[in-house]
Amino acid sequence: MVGQQNAQEILQINVELPLQVHLVTLQEKEQDVRVILAHLTKIKNIHYNNYNECFTFNIINMKYFYILVTLLILSCKNNLTDKNDTFTLVSKSFLHFKLDDKTGFFHNSIMFSEDGNHEFFSFLNHINNSIYYYDVGSPSDINKIKLDIEGENGVGHLETISAHFFKDQNNIYIYNIAVGKLFLVNSKGNILNKYDIIDYKASTDNPFPEITALQPMEIIADDIYFPCGLNSRKMKYSNSNTVLKFNIKTLKKEYILPFSNKYDNAFYGSTFKYLPSITFNSKKIFVSFPIEHNVFGYDIGNLKNKVEFNASSEYVERKIKPFNNDVKYGLSKNRNFKKEDIFSLTTPDYQSIKYDKYRNVFYRIVHVRRTKEEVRLNNLLFSPNISIILLDSNYVKIGEVLLDGGKYHHVMIDVCKEGLAIARRDYYKKNENELVFEILKLEKK
C-alpha cells in the first residue's frame, strides 16, 4: 500500500525549465533519493525544497534521468514493515452509548474511569455546558450534570477545547480554557472548589494548557498535570518546559518536562506539532512529542532517572521532517501560515502516549495523515488513518496496527478495562442516536 502510493507520486514529473526537473510530492526517502541521485548521475547540488515539496537539480544527461526514474520507482517499493511484531489488536466488543437529541458525535474531552466496582465513560458536552456520563454496564442510561455558566456555581461558558477529568461521580474537574480556571464539581454541578491556573492578562512566556482526549490532563495524588501548547515561537526549545504541574493542596504551580532537543534544530510547522502527550505508570511519567520518534520517561516526583526509548512507527519513520531547516523561521515576519498548515496536516505525527494499567503496556497513537491529493479528492483532511504502536512494560515495541480513519475517530480514543476503546465514526453516520466505541484487545499473533 505504502509502496504503491509512493510509486504513483513519483510518476508525477514536471519540468518547469529545460535545465530543471521537479519530482513532485516525493515526501519520503528524501535522504535515499539524494544519495542515489548523487552517486549514479554525478549530479551535484540536489536540494529538497519544503516550500514547493520538490527536489531540484540540474540535468547533465537525459540518459541518466531515465535510469534515475526507474531506480527511484523500484527503491520506493520497499516496505518498512517491522518483522519482529508479535502482538496485535483484535476487535473484542462494542459499547453503544445512547445520545439525546441535542448531542452529537465528537467530543474533545472523553474518558473512561473507575469508581469502586463500576467503570464509567464520560464526556464534556460543550453544546449544552454539561458533563454526560454512563455506567459502562448500562450504556443506555444517560447521566447529565448541567453546569451553570454564571452565579454561585458558574463555571463559565465551556468551549469545544475545554476539558474534564472524571475522578468519580462526586469529584469531577472541569478546566475552562477560556478563563484559565479549574473547577471541582459534584454530581449536582455544585462547585466544591476552584483554582486559578492561568492568568491570561499577565505578561508571560509560559505555555498554556491545551487538552484533548489524546493529550488529557492527568492526576497523580494531589498533583494535576496539564499538557501545554506553545505560547510563542523560540530560538531554542530544549530549555523550555511543556507540562504544567499544579498541586491542589499547596496551590504550587511548576512547569516541568522540557521539549525534545530535536525542536532546536529546525521549524516543524503548526503549533500542534509541538503539543506533548503525557502518561503514567506506577513509577514514571512519560512524555511523547509529535515529531520525536523517542519517548522520554522520568521518575514521578523528582523527575530523575530519565529513560529514552525508541517508539517509532513504520508509517512515520522517514516521513517526519521539518517545514523549514532553520529554527529561526518560526520568529520571522514572513511566515506562510497557509503553507505551514497544509504541510502540517499532510505529514504524520505521534499524537499520544497512553499507558494501559490493566495489561501493563503502552499505546502510542500516530496520525498517518493523508496526502494533498487524497484530501483534495476525498475530503480526508480531518480523518487521518491511525496507527497504534504497542510497547511492552520494558518499552520494547511488540506490534503496530493501522486503522482506517474513515471508520475510526482519530481523537476519541482511551484505555478502558476491556482494552483500547476507539469511537466509530462510520457507526454514527448510520445511527445518530448512538456513540459507539469498538474495544480492541491486545493479543499474541
Added chain:
Amino acid sequence: MKLVIFICFFVLTISCSKTKKEIFKEQLQMVDTKIDFEKYDYIVIIPNEGCTDCITKASDYFIKDIENLKRTIVIYTSISDNKIFKLKLPKSYLNHRNVFLDKSGFLENFEISSVYPQILKMEHGKIVFIKNFDNQMF
C-alpha cells in the same frame, strides 16, 4: 528526441496546474451533480465552522431573503456533524430548493476553503470572481 520529451513534459506541467477557480468548479460539481451552474449568477459557500460572527450573519441574511434570490444558491460546507448542524437552522430553509449541503466536504479542500463565507460570481456556468464575505457586507 530531447525536444519532444521536453515539449511533452511542458504540456503536462501546464495541464496539471489548476487555478483556484478550476478547482472550485471541479469540487462544486462533486457536491451535487444536479446543480445546473448556468442557471445561477451567484453561489454562496458558507462554512459551518470558522468566523462565527460572519457565518451567523451570512446565514441570517439568506434565511430572511432566500425566496427573493432566485439566481443564487447557498451551499453549506464543513459540516462535521449533520445532527448538530440541523439544530442550528430552520427546517424550511434547509429544505429550500436553492440551499445545498456539502455533506461529503468537497469544498473543504484547502486550496479553496476559507474560514469566511465566500461568494462566487458566475457567468454562463463559469466562475468570474471569488470574494470573501466579511461583517461589513451585511
